[in-house]
Amino acid sequence: MGSVLVILGPTAVGKSALGLQLAEQIDGEIINADALQVYRGFDVGTAKPTAEERERVRHHLVDILDPHERFSAGDFARRAGLAIEDIGRRAKVPIVVGGSGLYLRALLEGIAEIPPLDPSLTDYLRRQLADDGLAKLRFRLDLLDPETAARLSSGDTQRTLRALAVALGTGRPLSAWIADRPFGQQPLPALRIGLTLPRAILYDRIADRVRSMVQKGWVEEVVELLDQGLSPSLPAFQAIGYRQLAEVARGRTTLEEAIAETIRATTRFAKRQATWYRNEKKINWFSADEIERELPQIVAIWNEFGRRGAHA
Numbered sequence: 001m002g003s004v005l006v007i008l009g010p011t012a013v014g015k016s017a018l019g020l021q022l023a024e025q026i027d028g029e030i031i032n033a034d035a036l037q038v039y040r041g042f043d044v045g046t047a048k049p050t051a052e053e054r055e056r057v058r059h060h061l062v063d064i065l066d067p068h069e070r071f072s073a074g075d076f077a078r079r080a081g082l083a084i085e086d087i088g089r090r091a092k093v094p095i096v097v098g099g100s101g102l103y104l105r106a107l108l109e110g111i112a113e114i115p116p117l118d119p120s121l122t123d124y125l126r127r128q129l130a131d132d133g134l135a136k137l138r139f140r141l142d143l144l145d146p147e148t149a150a151r152l153s154s155g156d157t158q159r160t161l162r163a164l165a166v167a168l169g170t171g172r173p174l175s176a177w178i179a180d181r182p183f184g185q186q187p188l189p190a191l192r193i194g195l196t197l198p199r200a201i202l203y204d205r206i207a208d209r210v211r212s213m214v215q216k217g218w219v220e221e222v223v224e225l226l227d228q229g230l231s232p233s234l235p236a237f238q239a240i241g242y243r244q245l246a247e248v249a250r251g252r253t254t255l256e257e258a259i260a261e262t263i264r265a266t267t268r269f270a271k272r273q274a275t276w277y278r279n280e281k282k283i284n285w286f287s288a289d290e291i292e293r294e295l296p297q298i299v300a301i302w303n304e305f306g307r308r309g310a311h312a
Contacts, residue, residue, distance in 0.1 A: 007096070048063075049062065108190050197287070
């Protein structure tokens with residue numbers, strides 16, 4: 001595989017818009033690195049690219065799974081790798097866009113394969129969840145794997161169960177498996193472009209985007225998904241916003257409460273993303289407020305990255 005351009009940063013900072021602009025300027029195609037845009041039917045709340053945007057620029061790894069299917073960082077790395085090879089064969093530039101730091105690390109650096117886990121262990125943890133609730137499982141994960149616990153949202157049931165199963169089943173925390181790169185694997189040459197905003201401005205953007213998504217039909221989308229017989233316990237429904245709005249659809253909370261909780265949860269998620277990226281290397285940071293002025297510089301950096309043979 002050749003070099004890739006990566007656009008990263010917290011949610012709502014403007015990564016998708018920059019990806020479209022760059023793709024049109026440098027003859028690129030976009031590879032989605034958002035964990036939810038892979039699911040069919042989860043459109044409004046994931047800020048999935050519109051039909052017009054997909055017409056402008058070809059997108060990969062969007063609408064590739066049904067909601068009941070699981071999608072791991074390893075799955076993403078394998079599929080994204082194939083997309084990068086395909087894009088390169090057509091002499092285009094692969095532009096990876098998304099906020100999942102774990103997915104990006106799996107693609108660019110590699111993570112060790114976790115051995116198969118005993119299904120009875122997952123069954124045991126699910127019984128514990130039913131008997132004791134998620135909070136007690138979260139407390140246990142804090143003890144066994146504090147790094148993963150800090151990365152996951154407090155309501156992320158599926159990933160909490162997975163991290164506990166890995167820690168108990170392998171004797172090593174999930175964070176240790178993630179930190180290990182497979183022997184012999186070389187990092188993928190990548191220019192990392194990070195977008196940032198002052199915290200107050202970003203949080204205002206998050207609040208505005210959540211309310212805008214509701215106005216665009218987010219609640220109706222969730223109702224339609226549930227009417228199709230999809231269970232709120234599916235992995236896709238654990239996403240911020242979908243989880244809260246499913247409670248609205250089931251009459252368990254009000255829309256106003258769900259919106260407020262979605263904004264709070266998304267803000268906490270943005271904080272976790274910022275913490276993750278602070279520990280990543282070789283990121284070229286730009287202000288999302290001044291992206292129009294900085295766009296020529298980003299293109300120049302990419303061109304120079306290619307001329308140096310991607311040894312940046």
